[in-house]
Amino acid sequence: LKKRIPVPEAPRELSELSLTFNHLLHQLEEQFEREKSFVSNVSHELRTPLTAFKGHLKLINRWGKSNPVVLEQSIQALDEESKRMERMMIQMLTLARNEHFESKNERVNLTVVIERVVMQMQNDSNVEIIRNLGNNIFGMADEEQFRQIAVILIENAIRYTDEHGKITIVLEKDNEEIRFIVTDTGIGIPVQDQHKIFDRFYRVDKDRSRQTGGTGLGLSIAKELVHNIGGTITLVSKTGFGSTFTVHLPLIKSGYS
Ligand code: ADP
Numbered sequence: 001l002k003k004r005i006p007v008p009e010a011p012r013e014l015s016e017l018s019l020t021f022n023h024l025l026h027q028l029e030e031q032f033e034r035e036k037s038f039v040s041n042v043s044h045e046l047r048t049p050l051t052a053f054k055g056h057l058k059l060i061n062r063w064g065k066s067n068p069v070v071l072e073q074s075i076q077a078l079d080e081e082s083k084r085m086e087r088m089m090i091q092m093l094t095l096a097r098n099e100h101f102e103s104k105n106e107r108v109n110l111t112v113v114i115e116r117v118v119m120q121m122q123n124d125s126n127v128e129i130i131r132n133l134g135n136n137i138f139g140m141a142d143e144e145q146f147r148q149i150a151v152i153l154i155e156n157a158i159r160y161t162d163e164h165g166k167i168t169i170v171l172e173k174d175n176e177e178i179r180f181i182v183t184d185t186g187i188g189i190p191v192q193d194q195h196k197i198f199d200r201f202y203r204v205d206k207d208r209s210r211q212t213g214g215t216g217l218g219l220s221i222a223k224e225l226v227h228n229i230g231g232t233i234t235l236v237s238k239t240g241f242g243s244t245f246t247v248h249l250p251l252i253k254s255g256y257s
Pocket of ligand 1: 156157160184186187188189197198202203204205209210213214215216217218219220243
């Protein structure tokens, strides 16, 4: 695959054709490399919880009957690891589906979708969540995909912010665009990591991500989904102060709303 087709000293069409071939070949190579590294990441990521499973099962086998503390701790660890694995499976399926399914392009009440997600999440967390959502802001999107984006960003904000922190969720619209902004006062993201956190499986701190049930896939999915619905995602963050993720979506063209 590494060989290039040489561009011959030939009529223009032929050399253009050859350039096109080279370009296609290059894209194929890149795709192939991406798939290869995805598969090797997946097997690595799945091996980690499996090793933990085996270790805790051994502990239970050996000490479970005589030591209730070991038993309880191991069962809790098994429970957490299996939840993480389940989450990873769901996220991998999302990634696979996203490559095969077209997204819908429908008028979605973004305000309502975000309200629902926040209500659902508020129950699982002690962090203060403040909402500042414009009334009935509509965008052209795929409702389920927009919901997933909101879940990923808000879940991350909660997971990387301690109990005394605060999360602010804004939905606003001006003459240019619609913005969905999730700000937290959490641990923040070092500058040198900021461009990498949207890559599959990249985590700034593997231990912290694992402890909170992370998989390293959330933001890569969010980024793909945002692109799917015609938007972009940006990040501003400072270590120790917090992070702001902003999803920029186009306005609905006049005539629709
Ligand atoms: P994970 O499941 O590990 O959270 P993500 O793809 O959602 O995976 O995020 C990638 C990494 O980006 C995380 O491991 C974490 O280091 C960092 N990150 C994401 N969101 C935040 C946030 N709100 N605050 C601080 N760090 C974050």
